Amino acid sequence: TFDQSLMKLYTSKLITYEEALRQSSNPDDFALKVSGISSTSDASWEGFENKDDPAAEPEKIEIE
Numbered sequence: 001t002f003d004q005s006l007m008k009l010y011t012s013k014l015i016t017y018e019e020a021l022r023q024s025s026n027p028d029d030f031a032l033k034v035s036g037i038s039s040t041s042d043a044s045w046e047g048f049e050n051k052d053d054p055a056a057e058p059e060k061i062e063i064e
C-alpha cells in the first residue's frame with residue numbers, strides 16, 4: 001500500500017516522520033504503527049516491526 005511505501009522510506013531515513021505522516025492516507029494508523037502499537041489493519045503491515053525493541057519479540061514457551 002501507499003502507507004507501507006511511506007513506512008519503508010521513513011525507516012530507510014529517506015523522509016522524515018512528519019513528512020510521512022503528512023502524506024499518509026491514514027495518519028492515525030501510521031502513527032500507531034510507527035510507535036509499535038497494532039491497529040486493525042496490521043495484516044498488511046507485516047515486516048515493519050521494530051526489530052531493535054526486545055519487547056517486540058513474542059515470548060517463547062517450551063512445552064515438555
